[in-house]
Amino acid sequence: MKNQNVLVIGSGVAGMEASLVLADAGLKVHLVEKDSLIGGQTIKFEEVYPNMECATCMLAPKQQEVLQHDNITLYLLSEVKKTEGSLGEFKVQIEKKARYVSLINCIGCGACYDPCPVSLDNEFEEGMSQKKAIYVACPGALPNAPAIDPENCVRLNGKKKDCNACEEACGFDAIDFTEKDETVNLDVGAIIVATGFDQFDVSSLPEFGYGKHPNVYTAMEFERLYAQNGPTSGKLTLREDKPIKSAGIIHCMGREEKGYCSGVCCMYSMKFAHFIKDKAPEAKIHEFHTDLCIPGKSHQKFYDGLKNKIEFTRYEDIEVKGKNGNLEISYTNNGKKNSIKPDMVILSPAMVPSAGTENLAKILGISQDSMGFFSTQDQNLSPIDSEKEGIFVIGCAEGPKDIPESVSQAEAAAGRVLSFLQ
Amino acid sequence: MNNKQIPNIIGFLCNWCSYTGADLAGTSRMKIPPSLKTIRVMCSGRIDPLFVLKSFLKGADGVMMMGCHPGDCHYQKGNYNARRRYVMLNDIFKTLGLEEKRIGLWWVSASEASRFAKVTNEYNEEVKKLGTNPAKEEIFL
Amino acid sequence: MAKAVKIKKNVEEGLFDFLKSLLETEKIKGVFTLKKMDDNGAVSYSLITSPDEFKKAVPLYPFMPVNAGKALSSFTLLGKTEEPIAAVLRPCELRAFVELIKRAQGDVENILIISLSCGGVLSLNLMGDKDQESTVSKYWESVKKAEISPDTRETCQFCENFLPINADITVAAVGNKDLDKEFTLFFNTPKGEEFSKEASGSSVSEEIETKEINDFKKKREELKEKFFKETQSEDTGLKSLVNIFAPCLGCHGCSHVCPICYCTLCEFDSKTHNYPTSSLGSDLMVKGGLKVPSGNLLFHLGRMTHMAVSCVSCGMCSDVCPVNIPVATIFSKVGSSLQKEFDYFPGKDIEEPAPQGTYKEDEFTKIGEQ
């Protein structure tokens, strides 16, 4: 393999790690990210199990490294549109959407948000907070510069052609409405796919009342609710801003439907119990699980630490009812029916392939497995090699897994590439 | 000190968590008492008890030690050392009848801008209550 | 229960003979103990190899010219002695030695440690005093009666750790009415027992902790309370501290004689802490005046952060203070509080690391989270 360029798709924890290891080795890395910021899902977490470590503190240095690394070229708001060729000689076409904000000029002072007339749901915050048409996903997002959402910006979508509120507010003429989407063509030797995962859509399971009852949360919503840089800047409350007295956490949302166990939900569900206990020590917490899947040397200790603080129940089947705002979880535990009335329900959904997976699979010319994740060759020989030599699949793009495993795979992919080069 | 006068607070912040948290507080335009002067060290483990003592004897109305939460230390264990050193100082102050409140230790992570704002403002008020550090005007030190 | 041998002799000469025989039979090659210098009443620690010189040895003489722990450390700084040595130390000196060993400043191997249930030592300024001898005999009387001798150091008067830890052989002195007729040697360790044969006496079954001892302990604990209170003067806080240390000359004698202050060069003697002339203007502006040389309090507080947690309350520092500052009492007060905080007993266990060098992840977990 002659070509010393590598394409990395996705800038989550796995994508970043792979890029850094390769870049440190002196390779040129092209890192493509569809969002306006890097860090993927992990930066949404306040703390990660089992050590309840602060995820932002843990990742910020890595993000900075990625942004400052001479060997990494970052393509934000970008997607891969075409690929051809094979190991050592891939041709890649990337579509880079306009950000309308110059990363060189902008110093991230944030003066431009307030003037913007448009406000929308912030999907980064699971719609729990508002953002402007010119926005950063959350405080501390990196790169620390906003982007303009062309669909909703009244200037760009033509609703108010003369609006230049943000432009005026900006002291660095960082805003450039004339910026155009562009197409970038690259020659790379190898491709690493790290497109991560999405949450199983729990609203497809009506019996859990998500969307119907306001205080039924998804895992990701709850992560943001707890986050210091989230919509409530860390204040744990019910939608109607009341303190939490009791909560039910239901595992395995979509395990049956999907036909696999995601391997991480048990742990993060227990992490939630930990969160609540941390901020509302009096709160009663009830974990409903099927099999407890807590592999690894330190996870069970986490469980043992919790099990006398909160209630664990193994359910055969379960549902969430709600009458005028009051929630009820009714479940059967080996044969016996039973129920509780928590004021908050958290649903822990399975991890599913990220939205673009099918499309990207076509573009890369690699196949998906029965569950929709990118399929790899023989799990034991080479767990991260796709059928196509030179294309590697890492992190949750390859299947549900936790952070350490994703990072291992990232470093492994780098290892594979580098040993090709030896 | 009358309310006009602002107290003098020295903050020793670890580079990886607390200092970043402080920066974030700035970026989020949170109001932080001007009395606080931050000093960046690589790790809370670097905070030599003598720095704290000297700041106190030189008349600092308050000294804040800040680092990553236990377990989050960028250097793995530095903050545990910091914690012991703080405990020691605090104990010495108590035993000698000095105002132990003039020294404090807080864990502030990189994302905890709001916590940084909270603790600094609270401490600022506390120090105001304490009044001027007697060491400031003490001649016979 | 430790092997005990009763010797029908005056304790001083009994121990003397015991050591002498060890030396003559070459069971040991040298004795480290107190020795009379000459007629002016001065005694000092010496390593003695010749039986002839040993005549001048006075193992139990109630003075502590230097902390023997510190002396032994300078002797074994570069490693263990190859030839076996016997050393007579007071409990606090022994604790100091242990603390120093922890800090790689000494080595106990091949040293037979002999200590005693300690009645305290006389203040150094009584050394060479004209009626020294009578003071000493008064002292022994109080030891027999297990009473607190007023001529002893303040720290000794309130020392409740007067029974040695880690001693191979212990001389039972305190509370023995017939001290000038008979006394008991306790052989606490296998190492000690090797030498029990040399003790010409009858083996008895006794415990070192007698009722007298425990009462004595109580008395001293009460006194400790009292002395600790006294260190706090009417005006509280900084002012009181300033007043206590006001006479301080900054001679740093306290740190020079302190066994725990093992640094070759004290940080506070270094340029680092000199007064920067540049800040004179601003200091005078604020204060209207400035004590010079300044920095005494920094020195004392700083020294505390370095050693108080290991303070063995031997009282050397108070004794050498030319201006009678109760240094020892203050440090001992801070020390005992720190030692409680870190659940640490200086000199107890050579293996136990000093608090500065270690931590537990699950301690003080409340701190920093408020």
Add this chain to the structure above:
Amino acid sequence: MNKNIGVYVCECGPNIPERIDIDKVVKELSSLNEVKTVKKHSLLCSNDGKKFLKEEIEKEELSHVVVAACSPKDHENTFMKVCEEAGMNPYLFQLVNIREQCAWMIPDKEEATSKALKYIKAGIHRVMYHDPLEKKELEIKVDVLVIGGGISGIEASLSLAGPNRKVHLVEKTDSLGGMAGKLSQILPHQGSKIKLVKEKIEQAKNNENINIYTSSEVKEVRGFLGNFEAVIQSNQENEEGKVEEIKAGAVVVATGFDLYDLKENPAYGYGENENIVSALEFEDMINSEKIELKNGKKPKSVALVHCAGRKEKGYCSKVCCLYNLKFAHYLKDNLPDVEVKELYMDLCLPHKQDQSYFDQAKEKGVEFIRMDEIVKTKKSGDKIEVEYKNNDKTDKLSVDMVVIAPAMIPSKDTSELAELMNLPLDKSGFFKELHEMLDPVATPMEGVYITGCALGPRNIPESMTQSHATSGKILSSLIPGRKVKPEVKVSEIKEDLCTGCQTCLSVCFYGAISYDPFKGVSVVNEAICRGCGSCVGSCPSGAIRSKHFTYYQLYQEVMEALR
């Protein structure tokens, strides 16, 4: 050397002037006689800003530079680069944070201005005490020492060995392959039907860049990334005790795992009845294709017991459920009418393909029984009776054969090796990774990596992945012809002040400090030190200096803050 200090205040567009009276600042600073020149600029980090700064440094012949602008996190490197380009030592530069931690947190302009002044003055006095630090470069070896010849070790060796990189693979037994070598077949549903391990071993043997040392042990390892020295001792009869010293740039520890001793808990009845076998013994049966009871008959019913040792050890070993499923499948496929009962606590099937494997087993008629724990396993007639508890009520089942799946535990020489290389262990006695989340194969000793079950229970794919991960880390840090650049802002010990008490050794997490018994002083290995400065705070003699964060430098900041 006389100091030419230049101070440059960045306006950062409107950001700083909004809250800080920059002209006042510049005016007041100009009055200081310490500084040679004070200027402001609209945006120093912009290209013309950098150009301006560079020219200034050259024009004014500055020896020291202070820039008052944003947080060091943002632009410290940017400006240090500029200083370097201007021919200055970049460490004679100080960035003062008057944006994030001043302008942006203080609404009152007056207060903000006076605080900014304090900060900048502090910066000026600090920079006067800066030392011109030099970046070091160290020659490196690129060869790698791999300890442990199991599947992880082999895979690591294979992906590391190359034309200009030798690998020394040390295995303490007389053959490669480790535990995986003993397995009948690797989980079929994960793809491989082939005898994977044997193949890998062959590849390793035929690779001329891999030196294999069987029946050998690593006796000593010292050094740091790029420069390790190791002593390998052979235990082969013919060359008993022969030692060889090798040099390597990195070390991979792949010492694998052992199995929980079933005898520890009598409830399993292991050893008391020949028809109660451990999973490993059952693998042998499969290998020899003889699944039969001791009396030679084929079993009519088999109980597969999961989670032996989980409660005792306090963790789930992750792989047992799966290989029990593998056994079930095998039994059903080879003895069609056999009754298979699986006794499990929780089914741990975290991998995407596992669930279906489980479902297939169900379809084949394998019976799955939940239990909280095994109470007793005893002979009754020619059958074995397994008594178990499930939600507080006990149940029995009786079978011909019982297969018990023991937990994975640290291999017995783990602690010894940890001692040898001063690597930390976790609560369960496995090696501890440098960072459980972000650095799963690294250790506090830079250049020493760990892979596979030496880190804790994991399956073969994960072990393989980790082996590739270690090679990734190593291949990117040890490149032939390249030098390693150790951290510059490290600690140093003044020999004449050091008393040799070794307190610093105990607080240094990275083992960067060692004790020199001849000089009687502690010594910092700058190649290992990460510059956290914990040792400085611990030294009573004030003998340790942490470069760029020295006592004087920090003290200046304190003094200015208090003026």
Add this chain to the structure above:
Amino acid sequence: MNNNQKETKTNPKKGKILPAEKGIREEVLNIFKKALADNIFDALLIPAKVPNTDAYSWILLQDESLFDIADPLPPVMTVQGGRALSSFSKNGELDLKIAALMKPCEIRAAVELFKLHQIDLNLVTLISIDCPGAMPLTDYMNDPKKIGESFKKISEKWEISESLRPACQNCHRFSLMDGTASDLHIGLVGENNKVTLIPNSSIGNDLLEKLGFEPNDSLKEWESKKEKLVKEKTKKRDAFLKEWQEKTKKTDGFFNELNKCINCHNCMNACPICYCQQCYFDSQTINFKPETYIQKTKEKGALRFPLNTMLFHIGRMSHMVLSCVSCGACEDACPVSIPVGRLFSMVGDQTQKEFNYVPGLNREDPLPLQDFKEDEFCEVETPNECEEKVTEEAK
């Protein structure tokens, strides 16, 4: 260094005599009150009594209220003035005008330190005062009231009392000497309830001028009284020297005096001349293996701990004795009451005579060991050449 001091030597001495109804201390303080008020100085270095304690210490006085605790003639010498002065003037440039009111021995120490660049005298005005001596530090701390009282009496009568510090009893340099040490001298031995100001340099003259004093008064009274006292004390000193030379002549008499030493190094730390940041003898640069010590022991039968106490004293002596100002600070600080001050003073006396050097007499005199004359001590190694030289010169 201040050149225009030379001519002051030749000046016929005249001064200013001030009445002191409110008592001498008050009057002296008044002079400085005025000086500070008129900004002649920024600060005054003077001993003061720490409020609510019996302790004395040096203060740099700026705020007038502090005059209430200031005391030009305290009953004890706490820190040696020279040491105090250097403590704040050696680390950087002094940018304040400072007046230092000190005892003659402290002035002498200051001058020695000035020669060693441990004091920056540029903006400092040295003011000496007739010194009645001081009481032993420990005695005072043991009973401040009693000792304080008796000092009052002694100082008023200028009596050479047994209860004074030995150094003070034997001090014949308690007043102004014919040298360029101080800029202004305050004479007290003159007529009762009079304070005599004697300018001793151009700076001193300017000072008087600024204070509005014409230095026209004759100094006869003061000089005669002073001379008388000097004679007495010199006699006492010679006696002491004689006695101690005897004492230390007999075999290891010298060492016997020191055998109480416990190595606390208080003497060194109290000594103004021991200016070293860190003493060579603290940095026990040589450690031996236990065997070596045992070997040494076997040679002598016994080895004294702490080690090297003798080395310390002799070594320290070799470092500083030529500049010893006989202030007695060392003896004050000794916890085991070794007459270390007298020993050093006695040895100092001899060696200083050898180089005919009086420490602290003149600012210009180079330190003996920083300066040598080619033909001095030639007898030491080459007696013959020496004779030749002498004879040649004779021709």
